[in-house]
Amino acid sequence: MYTNEKPDNNVIMLLNLAGVVLAYVMLGISLYLSTDVPLATKGYWAIGIILLTLSLVNFVKYRFDNQARIDRINQIEEAKNEKLLEDYVGDSKDS
Numbered sequence: 878m879y880t881n882e883k884p885d886n887n888v889i890m891l892l893n894l895a896g897v898v899l900a901y902v903m904l905g906i907s908l909y910l911s912t913d914v915p916l917a918t919k920g921y922w923a924i925g926i927i928l929l930t931l932s933l934v935n936f937v938k939y940r941f942d943n944q945a946r947i948d949r950i951n952q953i954e955e956a957k958n959e960k961l962l963e964d965y966v967g968d969s970k971d972s
Contacts, residue, residue, distance in 0.1 A: 886939055886942070886943050889935070890936060890939050890943075893935045893939065894932075894936060896929075896931070896935075897929060897932040897933060897936065899928065900925045900926070900928040900932060901925075901929065903921070903924070903925040903928070904922060904926070904929070907921045907922055907925065
């Protein structure tokens with residue numbers, strides 16, 4: 878069964894995970910430091926939420942793409958093994 882992940886997917890997923898963590902940290906700092914909420918702080922929160930949303934969407938997309946690729950490779954390997962078994966059993970009956 879094929880389980881190796883493409884190295885570029887790992888890098889992209891790590892980058893997106895770092896984006897999620899960075900967005901949470903930015904939102905946490907903003908909430909911690911603001912006693913009254915001026916417009917600049919609201920903008921900072923908006924930027925953090927946008928970064929978090931984009932990173933999470935990309936993270937989930939690459940996880941689904943990677944799992945779909947692994948499933949496709951496993952299906953091809955199973956079909957190949959089934960064909961080899963059919964050929965072997967077919968050759969045995971002819972003898």
